[in-house]
Amino acid sequence: MNAYLITIATLICINAIVACGLNVIVGFAGQISLGHAAFFGIGAYSAALLATKAGLSFWAALPLVVVITALIGLLLGLPSLRVKEDFLAITTIGINFIVEAIFLYIPFFGGALGIGGIPRIMLFGVRLKGLTFFLLCLFFLLLVLAFCWWFSRSWGGLACFALREEESAAASMGISPVRFKLLAFVIGTAMAGLGGALYAHYIRFISATDFSFPVSVLLLSIVVLGGMGTLWGPVVGAVILGALPEVFRPLVDYRFLFYMLLLLLMIRYQPAGLLGEGSMVHRVFSLLLPEGKK
Amino acid sequence: MNSTLLAVKAVSKHFGGLKALDQVTFEIRPREILGLIGPNGAGKTVCFNLISGVYKPTAGEIIFNGERTQGKAPHQIARRGVGRTFQIVKPFATLSVLENVLVARGISRYNHLGKIWSSWKSRAEIRQALEVLDRVGLADLAHRKAALLPLGNLRRLEIARALIVGKRLLLLDESFSGLRHEEILQLEQLIRNIRADGITVLLIEHNMRVAMGLSNRVVVLDHGRKIAEGSPQQIQQNERVIEAYLGRKGHSHAA
Numbered sequence: 001m002n003a004y005l006i007t008i009a010t011l012i013c014i015n016a017i018v019a020c021g022l023n024v025i026v027g028f029a030g031q032i033s034l035g036h037a038a039f040f041g042i043g044a045y046s047a048a049l050l051a052t053k054a055g056l057s058f059w060a061a062l063p064l065v066v067v068i069t070a071l072i073g074l075l076l077g078l079p080s081l082r083v084k085e086d087f088l089a090i091t092t093i094g095i096n097f098i099v100e101a102i103f104l105y106i107p108f109f110g111g112a113l114g115i116g117g118i119p120r121i122m123l124f125g126v127r128l129k130g131l132t133f134f135l136l137c138l139f140f141l142l143l144v145l146a147f148c149w150w151f152s153r154s155w156g157g158l159a160c161f162a163l164r165e166e167e168s169a170a171a172s173m174g175i176s177p178v179r180f181k182l183l184a185f186v187i188g189t190a191m192a193g194l195g196g197a198l199y200a201h202y203i204r205f206i207s208a209t210d211f212s213f214p215v216s217v218l219l220l221s222i223v224v225l226g227g228m229g230t231l232w233g234p235v236v237g238a239v240i241l242g243a244l245p246e247v248f249r250p251l252v253d254y255r256f257l258f259y260m261l262l263l264l265l266m267i268r269y270q271p272a273g274l275l276g277e278g279s280m281v282h283r284v285f286s287l288l289l290p291e292g293k294k
Numbered sequence: 295m296n297s298t299l300l301a302v303k304a305v306s307k308h309f310g311g312l313k314a315l316d317q318v319t320f321e322i323r324p325r326e327i328l329g330l331i332g333p334n335g336a337g338k339t340v341c342f343n344l345i346s347g348v349y350k351p352t353a354g355e356i357i358f359n360g361e362r363t364q365g366k367a368p369h370q371i372a373r374r375g376v377g378r379t380f381q382i383v384k385p386f387a388t389l390s391v392l393e394n395v396l397v398a399r400g401i402s403r404y405n406h407l408g409k410i411w412s413s414w415k416s417r418a419e420i421r422q423a424l425e426v427l428d429r430v431g432l433a434d435l436a437h438r439k440a441a442l443l444p445l446g447n448l449r450r451l452e453i454a455r456a457l458i459v460g461k462r463l464l465l466l467d468e469s470f471s472g473l474r475h476e477e478i479l480q481l482e483q484l485i486r487n488i489r490a491d492g493i494t495v496l497l498i499e500h501n502m503r504v505a506m507g508l509s510n511r512v513v514v515l516d517h518g519r520k521i522a523e524g525s526p527q528q529i530q531q532n533e534r535v536i537e538a539y540l541g542r543k544g545h546s547h548a549a
Contacts, residue, residue, distance in 0.1 A: 155400045156410035162397040165386035171368040172346060172378050173459050174401035277388065 006134050010202060012242035013137035014195050019222040019234035020144045021191025026220070027229035028157060029184035030164025031081060035092035036219045038099035039189040041211025043069045043196020045103060048115040048206055058121040058201055062194070069193025070186045077185035081178060096213050103208035114207025121201050137198055141235070144191055149231055151187065160184050164229075221259070225266055227273025236274055298357075299324045299463060299494050300345065305354030305364075307340050314340045316518040317354070322463070327485065327495045329509030329526075331502070333538055336515040338498045339381055342465050345496070346378045347371040359462065373405060377460020379452035381467040381498075387441035391432055394440050394451055395423040398458040430454045430484060445472045450481070457488065464488065464495045470504050482508060506530065514538070 022036045046068045050061035080091045103109045110116075121128045121136065128136055151157045159180045162170035167177050200206050218241065226237030241259075248258055270279050300322040307315040315337040322328045330338050343349045345356060347368040356364040363371055372378075377398075386394050396414050399422065403409040427433045430450040435443065440451060449469050456464055466485070470478055478501070485508055489495055499505035505512065506526040514522040514529060516538040522529055529535055 150411075150413075153413045153415050154411050155403045155414050158393070158397055158400060158414050159404055159410065161389060161393075162386050165388060166384040168348065168368070169380065169384035169386065169455075170397065172372050172380075173398045173455060174369050174372040174404045175397075176367070176369045176404065180404075 003130060006130050008242060008246055010134045010137050012238050013134065013141050014199050014202065015219070015222060015242055016235045016238035017137070017141050017144050017198070018192050018195035019219050019226075019238050020141075020148055021188040021195070022219050023188075023223050023226075023228065023230075023234045024148065024151065024160075024191070025184050025188035026223055027227075027233070028152065028164065029160040029181055031181055031184065032085065032089045033092045033185075033188075034089050034213075034216050034220060035094070035096035035099075036188070036192055037211045037213065037215035038096045039069055039073055039192035040196045040199070040215065040219075041099055041103060041208070042072055042189075043193030044200040044206050044211065045109060045115070045196070046193070047197035047200040048118050049109075051118050051201070052115060058119075058197070059123075062197055065197045066190050066193045069196065070190040073189025073192075074182060074186050077182050077189075081181040081185060093213060093216070096211075096216050100208050100212050103211070110207070112207070114205060114210075115200075116205040118200050118204040118206070120204070133202060137202075140194060140198065144194070145231065145235070147187075152231065156180065156183060161229075221263065224273055225262070227276035227279065230273065230275040233273050233275045240274075297323060299359060300496070301355070301357040302341070302345070303355040303357065305341075305344060305351045305356060307337075307344055307349055308352045313518050315344070315351075315515075318515065318518070318520050320513045320520065320523060322494055322496055324494055325489060325492055326510040327489055327497060327508050329505040329512040330496060330498045330515065331500075331505050331512060331529075332515035332521075335517075336538075337518040338515055339467060340518075341515070342378065342467050342496075342498065345371075346376060346465060369404070372459050373401065375460060375462035376465065377456030377458065377463070378465035379449070379456050379467050379469055381471075383445065383448040383452055385440035385443070385448050385451055387439070389440055390437050391427065391440055391443070391451055392420065392423055392436040395426055395454050395458065396420070398455040399423055401459055426454050426458060429457070429487075431480065446474065446477045449473065453481075453484070457493075460493060462494065464493055466495060466497045466499075468498050468500060470499060470501050478504060 018036065018040050022033060025031050025033050043065055046065045047061055050056045050064060051058065076095055080088060080095065083091055104112060126132065159170065159175045162175055163177055163180055171177055222237035222241050223234055225240060226233030226235065272279050275281055298321045302318060302320050304317050304319050305315060306313065306317055318341065330341060332338055340349065344351050347366050347370065350365050355362060358374060358376065386397060396419060399419060400414065424433055424436060427436055430453055432447060432450055432454065435447065443451065453469060470481060473481065482504060485495060497505065497508060509526055512524065512526055512529045513520060514535050521534045521538060522532045
C-alpha cells in the first residue's frame with residue numbers, strides 16, 4: 001500500500017476515535033458540544049509533554065493522558081452541563097477558544113512554536129510508522145467501538161438515551177441528569193484524549209491551531225453525517241469527510257463549498273445521518289432483514 | 295407504622311407575584327386513592343411538581359414517609375418510591391415501548407456507579423418489563439417505537455413506567471384525559487388493582503365521574519387554595535366547590 005493512502009487512513013482512524021467520543025456526548029446523551037477539539041488537543045499536548053519533558057514512553061503515558069483529559073473534561077463539564085442546547089453549544093465553543101489560547105500563549109506549552117520532537121511509538125522493540133502505526137490506530141478504534149457498543153447496552157447508556165429524549169421524565173425515574181451527562185462527557189473526552197495521544201505521536205509536531213474551532217466543527221460534521229447515536233456513524237463520517245478533501249484536491253479553493261453543499265443535502269434528505277433512523281442505508285438494511293429485532 | 299404517607303403542610307409556591315399555591319395542607323394515608331381536583335389553573339399540577347421535586351416550595355413542608363423531602367431533586371424523590379406521570383406525556387420517543395419501561399427498571403442502579411455497567415438486555419429484565427407492560431395492556435406493542443403510539447397508549451406507557459418507580463406512591467396527572475370511554479373503564483380497573491396491591495395513589499383528574507368514582511377522599515383546589523376536603527359525597531354537595539366550578543348561585547340573576 002502506498003504511503004499516501006496509509007497517511008490518510010491513519011488520520012481517518014484518529015478522527016474516527018475522537019468522533020466516537022463526541023458521539024457518546026452528542027449522540028448518546030444528547031448534549032451538543034462544539035468544543036471537542038479542545039479535548040483532542042489536551043490529549044495531544046499531555047502526550048507530547050509527557051514524552052518530551054518527562055521522557056515517558058507512549059505506553060506509560062497513555063493511561064495518564066486519558067485520565068488527565070477525562071479529569072479536565074469532568075472539571076469543564078461541571079459548569080457547562082448546567083446549561084442546555086444553544087447555551088451549551090456556545091459554552092463549549094468558548095472552552096475550545098480558551099484551551100487553544102492557553103496552548104498558544106503559555107510558554108510551557110511551546111507557545112506559537114508548538115511542541116516538536118515527539119518520539120515515535122515503540123512496540124516490542126519495533127518503531128511504529130506507516131502501516132504498523134495505522135494498524136495500531138485501527139486497533140484502538142476497534143477498542144473504542146467495542147466500548148461504545150458495550151456502553152449502549154449498559155444501564156448507564158440507557159440512562160443517557162433517556163436523558164437525551166426527555167430530561168424531566170428521566171429524572172422522575174431516578175436518573176440524575178447532571179451525573180449522567182457528566183458520565184457521557186467524561187467518556188467522550190477520554191476518547192478524545194486517546195485520539196490526541198495517537199495524533200501527537202503520529203504527526204510528531206503539534207501546535208495550537210491543530211485543535212482550533214474548525215476542527216470541532218469537522219468532528220461534529222463527522223458525527224452528524226454518519227448518524228448521531230449510531231455505533232458505526234462516526235466511522236462512516238470520518239471516512240467520507242477524510243477522503244473527500246483528497247478526492248476534491250484539484251478544487252482545493254472550493255472545498256468548503258462542497259462541505260456546505262453536502263451538509264445541506266444531508267439536512268434536507270437524510271437528517272438522521274447516513275446510518276441513522278429512517279436513512280437510506282437503514283431502510284435498505286431493514287428490507288434485507290425484515291426480522292430486525294429492534 | 296405511620297398513618298400518613300405524605301403530608302403537605304402549609305405549602306406555598308409563588309412565581310413572582312403569582313401565588314400558584316397558597317398555604318395548602320393535606321395528607322395522604324397509606325393505601326388510599328386521594329383525588330386532587332379543581333378548575334383549570336387551580337394549582338394541581340404545581341402541587342404535583344412540588345411533591346415530585348420539580349419545584350421547591352416558597353414556604354411550608356412536605357413530609358414523605360417521615361422524611362422532609364422539599365428541596366430534594368426529582369431523581370432523589372423518585373428513588374424513595376414516588377412514581378409520576380405527566381399531564382403532557384413525555385415518552386422517550388426514539389426508544390421502544392419495552393426500552394421505555396426498562397429505563398424505569400434501572401432505578402435501583404442509577405445511584406451506584408458500579409452497577410450501571412451491566413447490560414439491560416438480560417432475559418430476566420425483559421421478562422419483568424413485559425409483565426408490567428402486560429398489566430397495562432401494552433405487551434403486544436412492546437417492540438414498537440414509543441413515538442408511534444397514540445395518546446391513549448402513551449398514557450398507559452407512562453403509568454407502566456410510574457408503576458415501577460412508584461413502589462409507595464403513584465402520582466397520576468390527568469391520566470384519563472383524551473381517552474375513549476372503553477379506555478377509561480380499563481384504566482379505572484387498573485388503578486383499583488394498583489391500590490389493591492398496596493400502593494397509594496394521588497390522582498389529578500378533570501373527569502368528575504372518574505375522580506368521584508375512584509377516590510376515597512377528595513381535595514379541591516381553587517386559585518391556589520384548598521377550598522374543600524372530604525369524601526366524594528361530601529364534596530359533591532359542598533357549596534364552595536359548586537361555586538368554584540359553576541359560579542355563584544343566583545349571582546348572575548340578581549345582577
